[in-house]
Amino acid sequence: MKVITKIADLQREVAAVKGVGGKVGLVPTMGALHNGHLQLVKRCVSENDCCIVSVFVNPTQFNDKNDLLHYPRSLENDCKLLESVGCCIAFAPAVEEMYPEEDTRVFNLGKVAEVMEGKYRPGHFNGVAQIVSKLFYAATPDRAYFGEKDFQQIAVIRSMAKLIDSPVEIIDCPIVREEDGMALSSRNARLTPEQRKNAVNISATLFKSRNFASGHSVTETLNYVVDTVNAVPGLEVEYYEIVDGNTLLPVSDWNESDFIVGCITVYCGEVRLIDNIAYRR
Structure with missing residues (x-):
């Protein structure tokens, strides 16, 4: 090389x-x-x-x-x-x-x-x-x-x-994840062991939200993700948006698009972490 x-x-x-x-x-x-x-x-x-x-x-x-x-x-x-x-x-x-x-x-x-x-x-x-x-x-x-x-x-x-x-x-x-589901990121190296332990709740919540979404509205799913992540010590959601996967504009109903993605940014201490998950694709 x-x-x-x-x-x-x-x-x-x-x-x-x-x-x-x-x-x-x-x-x-x-x-x-x-x-x-x-x-x-x-x-x-x-x-x-x-x-x-x-x-x-x-x-x-x-x-x-x-x-x-x-x-x-x-x-x-x-x-x-x-x-x-x-x-x-x-x-x-x-x-x-x-x-x-x-x-x-x-x-x-x-x-x-x-x-x-x-x-x-x-x-x-x-x-x-x-x-x-x-x-x-x-x-x-x-x-x-x-x-x-x-x-x-x-x-x-x-x-x-x-x-x-x-x-x-x-x-x-496709996103490459750790065995526990956390999205791999260069920024993960800046997390303390305790922060790393808490940060896995970001991806875990996104995965759970797919099941939650099957019986709830877009707004209810969005609130579920934000509230669940914010309840974890040391995590603070900057934004979570559920959007059309092509236009990236917010959707208000699951039937609005055949490609719907949830995109999240969370502060774990001073480290800014991002992840996303597809609800429809």
Whole structure:
């Protein structure tokens, strides 16, 4: 596996692969890799001739400087993990390489970027669009892989790809969970043992809510999830919304859509955790 830090070097490697008709896959990450990332990488490896994994903590998508400062970084270990699953190239640029000057682009991403995370983290998705578009331009992948834990982010990236007329195929992959059901996240590393024990109640409540929903309204189900999670010591729901899986707009009735997803964000101490679950799909 090659570790590359410069865009020009990455482009030379990609050109060599494409010059012989090879397909290139990209897995954008912010590092601190776990098994959820590795499942994306394994799929990318299996479906392409060259798998590129970017490892870059993108400053423009953090609206909380403290969150950026404390985001876990472990490049050496990340590279070992990537090599173990067949990654061809780890692209680990410096901030100055990706942003030689301020990126002032503003993407009109539509309603999918205005609700939920868009409402609570203003500017976040524009930063995501900035960095992912830069990665698409740099790596010119045929396919790009994203995990469904960041459900809203995938919709935003699809919107961004349309705006820049990108031919990249966006591939979404199922959430990878711990044995106890908790969604894998780099942020989990920041939890104390006690917090980790409490945090599993987020996914447990979502799973239980699917049975609850079969006999209750959307509003009753929403209140059930919020009240149950908030009753756990140290957990505080920032939002829980039950939405159409395509438009991300709230639904008020289970028959409104064939694709309905519940999306939650919970603070566990200072650590912000997200998860989601499909009610209809």
